[in-house]
Amino acid sequence: MKPISPIFTIGRADHNKYRIIDDSISETHLQVTPLSGSEYLLRGLSDQPEGLIVDRQAVHLARVGEYTLLQLGNVHTTLGDIFKNATGTVASHSNHIQxxxxxxxxxxxxxxxxxxxxxxxxxxxxxxxxxxxxxxxxxxxxxxxxxxxxxxxxxxxxxxxxxxxxxxxxxxxxxxxxxxxxxxKDDHLVIRNLEIRHPTDRSKSLIQNFSLAIPTGEFMGIIGPSGAGKSTLLKAIRQLIPIHNGTISLSGRDTRTHPEILKEIGFIPQDDVVIPELTVEENLQYAAAFKLPADWPATARQEKVNELLKNLRLEEQRHHSCNKISGGQRKRVNLALELLLEPTFLLADEVCSGLSALDTDNILQHLRRIAKGGKGVILTIHSPDIEALDLMDTLLVLDKGGVIAYYGPAQKALRYFSSAQGDSLYKSPKLIFDVLEKPKTPESGEERKTPPEEWQKHYRASPYYHDYIENRLAKEVSHEPN
Missing domain, CATH: 2.60.200.20 (Tumour Suppressor Smad4)
Structure with missing residues (x-):
């Protein structure tokens, strides 16, 4: 059913033709002008910088169809889904979009x-x-x-x-x-009681008793000292290394008993996976021929390649060999290769290592856009700066042995650690490592003032543990589908 009025608005307030009840929606969020056929012109009215996202891009003006996927604030929906609601009011808690x-x-x-x-x-x-x-x-x-x-x-x-x-x-x-x-609309990657042991010394646990639920639409960063298990965690999620105990599930399906789910989880390693002698476009064409379903026609595969070149801003480099483009551009090619199958979750392992500050910011901006387009993005990063935290939604701080020292809003991590130690950390998030591994005394060498277990205990007593781990896990009780 199409709206009667020629121009109408969508938002949280009563005066809108259609209301969306969600705190992330502005009072008047969107103006909609019906065009010919089933197309509409959308004009963002929200003061949020990413209040309207279409095709993974934050826009102010867009021409869309009735069933084009949109993100308004934190709500993923379509105009058709909104129009079909007889009351004109859409609650944002539904798990699926029709x-x-x-x-x-x-x-x-x-x-x-x-x-x-x-x-x-x-x-x-x-x-x-x-x-x-x-x-x-x-x-x-x-x-x-x-x-x-x-x-x-x-x-x-x-x-x-x-x-x-x-x-x-x-x-x-x-x-x-x-x-x-x-x-x-809001799939979760759920990890419960995960334990990973050392490949040669099975008595040594690299990660143990690790539980977390990560929603789609979230850009999560992972930091921690060497040996904390950052890369190990990502590889375990993608089943690149064996897990000793626990479960990892997506949409309620265990990745070990439903291996087809792995197509929904993309993984970008630290090292490039491009073929250096091939051009940017040839790398994508080769991957498309290998990854896309075999019956896709060549024209459809090329359309997908063109879409990725445009979205990753690689059109000017399409005919350049990958060994003749910058490191940041090569990382974007690696990113494009993993986006071919439009994964539900994207895992990026130290992809910013060795890049300039400008290239790092460029990659982080792309990852943020992907997350705001409805994907879950998990990034391990060696030494983030304050600008990187501003782009992330949440930050996971791992300590030695895969212990969770913090998981919560990225922008509040510095205050959390400074209040815990009575120190001032507002200059740089890199100082989190100094606080984590602060020696007991100047002469104590590697003996720490606060061992990992104490950081874990301190975090579990915080409201962030209740909000970001306990509550999320309670809502995501994994079960095998019929």
Whole structure:
């Protein structure tokens, strides 16, 4: 249902045509002008610098469709989702966004896939161009695979009330052939009781009793002294190293029992993975041919490559060999390679190491835009500056043995450690390391004034532990889907 008024507004206050009840939404957040067809012109009215995000970019003005994914403040939604709410009020706590509805006609086979010509279009680089057919049967709808998509059942009969999850979509089968296509709004990466042992000395734990829940849309930084387990944690999440105990799950599915989930978790190592002799575009074309579903046509693969070159601001370098571009530009190529499959979470391990201050800021700005576009971003960084913390949403400070010394708002980390020690830390976040490893006495050598276990105890007594770990884990009780 389209709105009646030619121009209308969306916001938190009562005077708006459509209201979104969320603290991140301004009183009058957005002006919407209907255009021809199902297109709309959006004008951001919020005073927030990233109040309107379209296609992972913060914009002030945008032309969009009814089901273009938007981020308004912290709310991920579509205009269609807002219009369908009969009361004109949208609560932001729903776990899924309804993108569109389809009516499955009796006696007709329906084709689903990433292609826009499908009866049920499911645009995603993780889904085959022509993925599956839904054929009517006496007991419901029979799914028959056309081209395999990871995680897609080969053959199954779906009935009223069933839900089919093909990442990133949820297909809900209702009465009378009604099919709702939804997308998850706020998936969490949930780590519970994680223990990782040394590869050669199994009696030594690198990380133990580690639990955390990280939502999509959050840009999280990880810092800590050498040996704290920063890179180890990222590699364990991506299953690049074995875990001894505990679980890591995404959308309630354990990554060990559902390996297809790993396509939803991108990983950028510290060392470049580009082929130096190939051009920027050739590197992306090669990766697209390897990573995208096999039935994607060459034109669609090239469109995806062009999109990444534009979003990562690499169009001018597309024909340059990767061994002839700057270190910062190479890091952006590495980033583009991992964004091919549009992962739900992106892990970046020390990707700013060795870069200039300007290139580091450029990479951090790109990572922030990706997070504000709805992805979860986790970055390990060796020596952040105050500007880096300003770009991050949260900061995880790991101490020796993978102990959590702090996890909370990035901008409040300095005050937290300064109040704990009675020191002034406002000059640089690098001084956090000095406080963590402060010696007991000038003559005590490596003996610390505050061992890791004490920092952990101090953090667990803080309100940040309650808000950022206990509350989040309580809301994300992992369970295996049916």
């Amino acid at each position: 993108l569109r509805e389809h009516h499955l006609k009796p006696g007709r086979t329906h084709l689903a896939g990433a292609s826009s010509v499908c009866d049920i279009p499911l645009p995603s680089p993780r889904i085959a161009w022509y993925a599956f057919k839904l054929q009517p049967s006496s007991s419901g709808w029979h799914l028959e695979t056309v081209h395999n998509t990871v995680g897609q059942p080969q053959a199954i009969t779906l009935r009223e009330g069933d839900t089919l999850k093909i990442s990133p979509y949820h297909l809900l089968f209702g009465a009378n052939g009604n099919l709702q296509v939804q997308i998850a």
